[in-house]
Amino acid sequence: MATEQPYILVLYYSRTGQTAEMATQIGRGIARVAGVDTRIRTVAPVSPDTEASLPPVPDSGAPYASRADLEKCAGLALGSPTRFGNMAAPLKHFLDGTGDLWLSGALSGKPAGAFTSTGSLHGGQETTLLTMMIPLLHHGMVLCGVPYSEQALHETASGGTPYGPSHWAGTGPQQKLSDSEKAICQTFGQRLASLALKLR
Template sequence: MSEQPYILILYYSRTGHTAALASQIARGVARVDGMTARIRAVPPVSPDTDASQPAVPDEGAPWATKDDLAGCAGLAIGSPTRFGNMAAPLKYFLDTTGDLWLSGALTGRPAGAFTSTGSLHGGQESTLLTMMVPLLHHGMVLCGVPYSEKALSETRSGGTPYGPSHWGESNAGGKVSDHEKTICQTFGERLARLAVKLGD
Protein backbone atom coordinates (compact mmCIF):
# COMPACT_ATOMS: atom_id res chain seq x y z
CA MET A 1 0.00 0.00 0.00
CA SER A 2 1.49 3.34 -1.04
CA GLU A 3 1.78 6.24 1.39
CA GLN A 4 -0.90 8.91 1.19
CA PRO A 5 0.35 12.19 -0.32
CA TYR A 6 1.21 14.82 2.27
CA ILE A 7 1.84 18.52 2.66
CA LEU A 8 5.05 19.03 4.63
CA ILE A 9 4.65 21.83 7.17
CA LEU A 10 8.26 22.62 8.00
CA TYR A 11 9.09 25.26 10.59
CA TYR A 12 11.34 26.68 13.27
CA SER A 13 9.72 28.05 16.42
CA ARG A 14 11.46 29.44 19.48
CA THR A 15 8.50 30.55 21.65
CA GLY A 16 5.65 28.50 20.17
CA HIS A 17 4.00 31.15 17.97
CA THR A 18 5.14 29.69 14.63
CA ALA A 19 4.34 26.17 15.86
CA ALA A 20 0.78 27.31 16.62
CA LEU A 21 0.42 28.55 13.03
CA ALA A 22 1.70 25.20 11.73
CA SER A 23 -1.06 23.40 13.62
CA GLN A 24 -3.73 25.66 12.11
CA ILE A 25 -2.34 25.15 8.60
CA ALA A 26 -2.54 21.38 9.18
CA ARG A 27 -6.26 21.79 10.00
CA GLY A 28 -6.77 23.36 6.60
CA VAL A 29 -4.87 20.56 4.86
CA ALA A 30 -7.11 18.02 6.63
CA ARG A 31 -10.17 19.45 4.81
CA VAL A 32 -8.91 18.04 1.50
CA ASP A 33 -9.61 14.40 0.68
CA GLY A 34 -6.56 12.41 -0.33
CA MET A 35 -4.04 14.70 1.38
CA THR A 36 -2.56 14.67 4.87
CA ALA A 37 -0.35 17.06 6.80
CA ARG A 38 3.10 16.12 8.06
CA ILE A 39 4.39 18.61 10.63
CA ARG A 40 8.17 18.74 11.13
CA ALA A 41 10.47 21.18 12.91
CA VAL A 42 14.13 22.09 12.52
CA PRO A 43 16.44 22.26 15.56
CA PRO A 44 18.19 25.42 16.75
CA VAL A 45 21.68 26.07 15.45
CA SER A 46 24.65 26.90 17.61
CA PRO A 47 28.04 28.53 17.01
CA ASP A 48 29.74 25.54 18.65
CA THR A 49 30.84 22.59 16.53
CA ASP A 50 29.44 19.82 18.72
CA ALA A 51 25.93 18.41 18.48
CA SER A 52 23.84 20.20 21.09
CA GLN A 53 20.37 18.80 20.37
CA PRO A 54 18.99 15.31 20.99
CA ALA A 55 18.40 13.13 17.93
CA VAL A 56 14.68 13.21 18.77
CA PRO A 57 13.20 16.37 20.34
CA ASP A 58 11.91 16.12 23.90
CA GLU A 59 8.65 17.81 22.86
CA GLY A 60 6.94 19.24 19.79
CA ALA A 61 7.18 18.06 16.20
CA PRO A 62 9.89 15.58 15.13
CA TRP A 63 12.96 17.00 13.43
CA ALA A 64 12.65 17.20 9.65
CA THR A 65 14.74 15.09 7.31
CA LYS A 66 15.50 15.68 3.65
CA ASP A 67 13.42 12.57 2.92
CA ASP A 68 10.39 14.38 4.40
CA LEU A 69 11.06 17.20 1.97
CA ALA A 70 11.80 15.03 -1.07
CA GLY A 71 8.59 13.03 -0.60
CA CYS A 72 6.14 15.87 -0.06
CA ALA A 73 3.33 16.76 -2.47
CA GLY A 74 3.48 20.38 -1.28
CA LEU A 75 5.41 22.47 1.23
CA ALA A 76 4.69 25.20 3.78
CA ILE A 77 7.76 26.70 5.46
CA GLY A 78 7.46 28.78 8.61
CA SER A 79 9.78 30.91 10.71
CA PRO A 80 9.75 33.80 13.13
CA THR A 81 11.10 37.02 11.63
CA ARG A 82 14.76 37.87 12.04
CA PHE A 83 15.48 41.36 10.69
CA GLY A 84 13.00 40.87 7.87
CA ASN A 85 14.23 37.40 7.01
CA MET A 86 13.82 33.79 8.14
CA ALA A 87 15.59 32.56 11.27
CA ALA A 88 18.98 30.86 10.89
CA PRO A 89 17.80 27.30 11.78
CA LEU A 90 15.35 27.15 8.86
CA LYS A 91 17.88 28.74 6.49
CA TYR A 92 20.49 26.22 7.64
CA PHE A 93 18.15 23.32 6.82
CA LEU A 94 17.30 24.74 3.40
CA ASP A 95 21.01 25.28 2.70
CA THR A 96 21.50 21.50 2.94
CA THR A 97 19.06 20.77 0.11
CA GLY A 98 21.38 21.40 -2.83
CA ASP A 99 21.11 17.79 -3.96
CA LEU A 100 17.30 18.09 -4.18
CA TRP A 101 17.73 21.30 -6.19
CA LEU A 102 20.23 19.63 -8.51
CA SER A 103 17.92 16.68 -9.16
CA GLY A 104 14.82 18.86 -9.53
CA ALA A 105 13.04 16.79 -6.88
CA LEU A 106 10.66 19.61 -5.85
CA THR A 107 10.01 21.12 -9.27
CA GLY A 108 6.33 21.79 -9.97
CA ARG A 109 5.10 21.23 -6.42
CA PRO A 110 3.14 23.98 -4.62
CA ALA A 111 4.74 25.82 -1.73
CA GLY A 112 4.25 28.84 0.49
CA ALA A 113 5.48 30.50 3.66
CA PHE A 114 4.20 31.62 7.06
CA THR A 115 5.72 33.72 9.83
CA SER A 116 5.27 35.30 13.24
CA THR A 117 6.62 38.48 14.82
CA GLY A 118 6.86 39.89 18.30
CA SER A 119 6.26 43.45 17.08
CA LEU A 120 3.45 44.71 14.86
CA HIS A 121 5.81 46.04 12.19
CA GLY A 122 8.45 43.37 12.66
CA GLY A 123 9.01 42.53 9.01
CA GLN A 124 6.29 39.97 8.34
CA GLU A 125 5.92 40.70 4.64
CA SER A 126 9.64 40.96 3.87
CA THR A 127 10.22 37.72 5.77
CA LEU A 128 7.56 35.91 3.73
CA LEU A 129 8.89 37.30 0.44
CA THR A 130 12.51 36.38 1.21
CA MET A 131 11.42 32.88 2.32
CA MET A 132 9.96 32.38 -1.16
CA VAL A 133 13.34 32.83 -2.87
CA PRO A 134 14.66 29.30 -2.14
CA LEU A 135 11.25 27.88 -3.10
CA LEU A 136 11.57 29.53 -6.51
CA HIS A 137 15.10 28.17 -6.88
CA HIS A 138 13.66 24.69 -6.27
CA GLY A 139 11.17 25.27 -9.09
CA MET A 140 8.15 25.20 -6.81
CA VAL A 141 4.81 26.86 -7.58
CA LEU A 142 4.08 29.64 -5.08
CA CYS A 143 0.84 29.72 -3.10
CA GLY A 144 -0.46 32.66 -1.09
CA VAL A 145 -3.78 33.72 0.42
CA PRO A 146 -6.32 35.37 -1.93
CA TYR A 147 -8.47 38.30 -0.83
CA SER A 148 -11.52 36.11 -1.39
CA GLU A 149 -10.69 35.05 2.19
CA LYS A 150 -12.58 37.78 4.11
CA ALA A 151 -10.42 37.40 7.21
CA LEU A 152 -7.54 38.89 5.25
CA SER A 153 -9.38 42.22 5.03
CA GLU A 154 -10.80 42.04 8.56
CA THR A 155 -7.73 41.05 10.59
CA ARG A 156 -6.26 43.56 13.05
CA SER A 157 -3.22 41.43 13.80
CA GLY A 158 -1.45 39.04 11.40
CA GLY A 159 -2.31 37.94 7.90
CA THR A 160 -0.99 38.86 4.45
CA PRO A 161 -1.67 37.83 0.84
CA TYR A 162 1.91 36.48 0.78
CA GLY A 163 1.08 33.91 3.46
CA PRO A 164 -0.26 33.53 6.99
CA SER A 165 1.34 35.54 9.77
CA HIS A 166 0.88 36.17 13.48
CA TRP A 167 1.57 39.14 15.70
CA GLY A 168 2.71 37.70 19.02
CA GLU A 169 2.84 41.02 20.91
CA SER A 170 6.26 40.08 22.32
CA ASN A 171 4.70 37.55 24.70
CA ALA A 172 5.73 33.91 24.71
CA GLY A 173 2.68 31.75 24.17
CA GLY A 174 0.59 34.58 22.69
CA LYS A 175 -2.69 33.29 21.33
CA VAL A 176 -3.40 33.12 17.62
CA SER A 177 -6.42 35.31 16.79
CA ASP A 178 -9.54 33.92 15.13
CA HIS A 179 -8.71 35.80 11.92
CA GLU A 180 -5.16 34.43 11.94
CA LYS A 181 -6.51 30.90 12.43
CA THR A 182 -8.91 31.32 9.52
CA ILE A 183 -6.15 32.62 7.26
CA CYS A 184 -3.89 29.69 8.21
CA GLN A 185 -6.62 27.15 7.52
CA THR A 186 -7.51 28.74 4.18
CA PHE A 187 -3.83 28.65 3.21
CA GLY A 188 -3.46 24.98 4.22
CA GLU A 189 -6.57 23.97 2.31
CA ARG A 190 -5.52 25.93 -0.78
CA LEU A 191 -2.03 24.43 -0.71
CA ALA A 192 -3.48 20.92 -0.43
CA ARG A 193 -5.95 21.49 -3.27
CA LEU A 194 -3.16 22.79 -5.48
CA ALA A 195 -1.08 19.72 -4.63
CA VAL A 196 -3.93 17.43 -5.66
CA LYS A 197 -4.37 19.27 -8.96
CA LEU A 198 -0.69 19.49 -9.76
CA GLY A 199 -0.18 15.85 -8.81
CA ASP A 200 -2.74 14.60 -11.36
Protein backbone atom coordinates in the same frame (compact mmCIF):
# COMPACT_ATOMS: atom_id res chain seq x y z
CA MET B 1 1.43 -2.90 -2.67
CA ALA B 2 -0.45 0.10 -1.26
CA THR B 3 0.67 3.54 -2.39
CA GLU B 4 1.41 6.13 0.28
CA GLN B 5 -1.09 8.99 0.32
CA PRO B 6 0.45 12.34 -0.73
CA TYR B 7 1.25 14.72 2.11
CA ILE B 8 1.91 18.40 2.64
CA LEU B 9 5.05 19.01 4.67
CA VAL B 10 4.55 21.80 7.21
CA LEU B 11 8.18 22.62 8.01
CA TYR B 12 8.93 25.29 10.59
CA TYR B 13 11.19 26.67 13.28
CA SER B 14 9.63 28.10 16.45
CA ARG B 15 11.30 29.48 19.56
CA THR B 16 8.32 30.61 21.67
CA GLY B 17 5.57 28.40 20.22
CA GLN B 18 3.67 30.92 18.07
CA THR B 19 4.97 29.63 14.73
CA ALA B 20 4.35 26.07 15.95
CA GLU B 21 0.70 26.97 16.66
CA MET B 22 0.41 28.41 13.15
CA ALA B 23 1.73 25.08 11.80
CA THR B 24 -1.04 23.27 13.71
CA GLN B 25 -3.69 25.59 12.24
CA ILE B 26 -2.31 25.07 8.73
CA GLY B 27 -2.52 21.31 9.37
CA ARG B 28 -6.21 21.73 10.21
CA GLY B 29 -6.76 23.38 6.86
CA ILE B 30 -4.93 20.58 5.04
CA ALA B 31 -7.16 18.04 6.83
CA ARG B 32 -10.21 19.55 5.08
CA VAL B 33 -8.99 18.10 1.76
CA ALA B 34 -9.65 14.40 1.21
CA GLY B 35 -6.75 12.39 -0.18
CA VAL B 36 -3.95 14.48 1.35
CA ASP B 37 -2.13 13.93 4.64
CA THR B 38 -0.28 16.41 6.83
CA ARG B 39 3.28 15.93 8.03
CA ILE B 40 4.35 18.56 10.60
CA ARG B 41 8.11 18.79 11.19
CA THR B 42 10.54 21.23 12.78
CA VAL B 43 14.27 21.87 12.47
CA ALA B 44 16.95 21.78 15.14
CA PRO B 45 18.30 25.06 16.50
CA VAL B 46 21.79 26.09 15.43
CA SER B 47 24.56 26.81 17.93
CA PRO B 48 28.17 27.97 17.96
CA ASP B 49 28.87 24.71 19.83
CA THR B 50 30.66 22.54 17.28
CA GLU B 51 30.21 19.29 19.19
CA ALA B 52 27.06 17.21 18.75
CA SER B 53 25.01 18.16 21.77
CA LEU B 54 21.36 17.78 20.83
CA PRO B 55 19.39 14.54 20.91
CA PRO B 56 18.36 13.23 17.45
CA VAL B 57 14.71 13.60 18.51
CA PRO B 58 13.40 16.75 20.27
CA ASP B 59 12.14 16.38 23.85
CA SER B 60 8.73 17.76 22.87
CA GLY B 61 6.81 19.06 19.88
CA ALA B 62 7.12 17.98 16.26
CA PRO B 63 9.92 15.63 15.17
CA TYR B 64 12.90 17.03 13.29
CA ALA B 65 12.50 17.02 9.52
CA SER B 66 14.49 14.57 7.43
CA ARG B 67 15.67 15.14 3.89
CA ALA B 68 13.23 12.42 2.78
CA ASP B 69 10.32 14.35 4.36
CA LEU B 70 11.12 17.27 2.08
CA GLU B 71 12.03 15.30 -1.03
CA LYS B 72 8.86 13.19 -1.07
CA CYS B 73 6.31 15.85 -0.08
CA ALA B 74 3.50 16.81 -2.47
CA GLY B 75 3.60 20.41 -1.22
CA LEU B 76 5.39 22.56 1.36
CA ALA B 77 4.37 25.15 3.95
CA LEU B 78 7.52 26.84 5.28
CA GLY B 79 7.31 28.73 8.58
CA SER B 80 9.64 30.87 10.67
CA PRO B 81 9.63 33.71 13.14
CA THR B 82 10.94 36.96 11.68
CA ARG B 83 14.60 37.78 12.14
CA PHE B 84 15.31 41.26 10.77
CA GLY B 85 12.91 40.74 7.87
CA ASN B 86 14.15 37.26 7.05
CA MET B 87 13.75 33.66 8.21
CA ALA B 88 15.51 32.41 11.33
CA ALA B 89 18.95 30.79 10.98
CA PRO B 90 17.88 27.21 11.87
CA LEU B 91 15.43 27.04 8.96
CA LYS B 92 17.91 28.69 6.58
CA HIS B 93 20.57 26.20 7.71
CA PHE B 94 18.26 23.30 6.84
CA LEU B 95 17.42 24.75 3.42
CA ASP B 96 21.07 25.50 2.68
CA GLY B 97 21.71 21.75 2.77
CA THR B 98 19.21 20.94 0.01
CA GLY B 99 21.43 21.65 -3.01
CA ASP B 100 21.17 18.08 -4.26
CA LEU B 101 17.35 18.31 -4.26
CA TRP B 102 17.67 21.51 -6.30
CA LEU B 103 20.06 19.80 -8.71
CA SER B 104 17.75 16.80 -9.19
CA GLY B 105 14.60 18.94 -9.45
CA ALA B 106 12.92 16.89 -6.73
CA LEU B 107 10.68 19.78 -5.61
CA SER B 108 10.04 21.34 -9.02
CA GLY B 109 6.36 21.83 -9.86
CA LYS B 110 5.12 21.28 -6.30
CA PRO B 111 3.09 24.01 -4.52
CA ALA B 112 4.70 25.88 -1.64
CA GLY B 113 4.19 28.94 0.52
CA ALA B 114 5.46 30.62 3.65
CA PHE B 115 4.13 31.71 7.05
CA THR B 116 5.67 33.82 9.81
CA SER B 117 5.25 35.29 13.28
CA THR B 118 6.62 38.67 14.38
CA GLY B 119 7.04 40.44 17.69
CA SER B 120 5.95 43.83 16.38
CA LEU B 121 3.07 44.54 14.03
CA HIS B 122 5.32 46.13 11.41
CA GLY B 123 8.30 43.93 12.21
CA GLY B 124 8.90 42.54 8.74
CA GLN B 125 6.02 40.12 8.19
CA GLU B 126 5.83 40.73 4.46
CA THR B 127 9.59 40.94 3.83
CA THR B 128 10.09 37.68 5.74
CA LEU B 129 7.45 35.92 3.64
CA LEU B 130 8.89 37.28 0.40
CA THR B 131 12.49 36.40 1.26
CA MET B 132 11.42 32.90 2.32
CA MET B 133 9.97 32.45 -1.16
CA ILE B 134 13.36 32.91 -2.85
CA PRO B 135 14.68 29.39 -2.12
CA LEU B 136 11.26 27.99 -3.06
CA LEU B 137 11.54 29.66 -6.47
CA HIS B 138 15.08 28.31 -6.89
CA HIS B 139 13.69 24.83 -6.26
CA GLY B 140 11.12 25.39 -9.02
CA MET B 141 8.15 25.28 -6.67
CA VAL B 142 4.80 26.88 -7.50
CA LEU B 143 4.07 29.68 -5.04
CA CYS B 144 0.82 29.72 -3.10
CA GLY B 145 -0.52 32.66 -1.10
CA VAL B 146 -3.87 33.58 0.43
CA PRO B 147 -6.42 35.16 -1.94
CA TYR B 148 -8.59 38.08 -0.86
CA SER B 149 -11.60 35.81 -1.25
CA GLU B 150 -10.63 34.81 2.32
CA GLN B 151 -12.80 37.22 4.33
CA ALA B 152 -10.42 37.17 7.31
CA LEU B 153 -7.86 39.13 5.25
CA HIS B 154 -10.35 42.02 5.21
CA GLU B 155 -11.11 41.75 8.94
CA THR B 156 -7.76 41.04 10.59
CA ALA B 157 -6.44 43.65 13.03
CA SER B 158 -3.16 41.78 13.56
CA GLY B 159 -1.45 39.33 11.19
CA GLY B 160 -2.41 37.97 7.81
CA THR B 161 -1.23 38.89 4.31
CA PRO B 162 -1.93 37.79 0.73
CA TYR B 163 1.71 36.60 0.64
CA GLY B 164 0.96 34.02 3.34
CA PRO B 165 -0.28 33.69 6.93
CA SER B 166 1.34 35.83 9.59
CA HIS B 167 0.86 36.40 13.31
CA TRP B 168 1.51 39.38 15.54
CA ALA B 169 2.91 37.82 18.72
CA GLY B 170 3.74 41.04 20.60
CA THR B 171 6.96 42.09 22.27
CA GLY B 172 5.77 41.39 25.81
CA PRO B 173 3.66 38.40 26.84
CA GLN B 174 2.98 36.29 23.74
CA GLN B 175 -0.41 36.98 22.17
CA LYS B 176 -2.42 33.98 21.06
CA LEU B 177 -3.46 33.65 17.44
CA SER B 178 -6.57 35.69 16.69
CA ASP B 179 -9.61 34.10 15.06
CA SER B 180 -8.71 35.90 11.81
CA GLU B 181 -5.12 34.61 11.92
CA LYS B 182 -6.37 31.06 12.50
CA ALA B 183 -8.82 31.33 9.60
CA ILE B 184 -6.06 32.58 7.28
CA CYS B 185 -3.75 29.72 8.33
CA GLN B 186 -6.49 27.15 7.70
CA THR B 187 -7.41 28.62 4.31
CA PHE B 188 -3.73 28.55 3.34
CA GLY B 189 -3.40 24.88 4.32
CA GLN B 190 -6.55 23.92 2.45
CA ARG B 191 -5.41 25.80 -0.65
CA LEU B 192 -1.96 24.15 -0.60
CA ALA B 193 -3.51 20.69 -0.31
CA SER B 194 -5.98 21.34 -3.13
CA LEU B 195 -3.20 22.65 -5.38
CA ALA B 196 -1.03 19.63 -4.57
CA LEU B 197 -3.74 17.27 -5.80
CA LYS B 198 -4.26 19.32 -8.98
CA LEU B 199 -0.53 19.50 -9.74
CA ARG B 200 0.25 15.82 -9.17
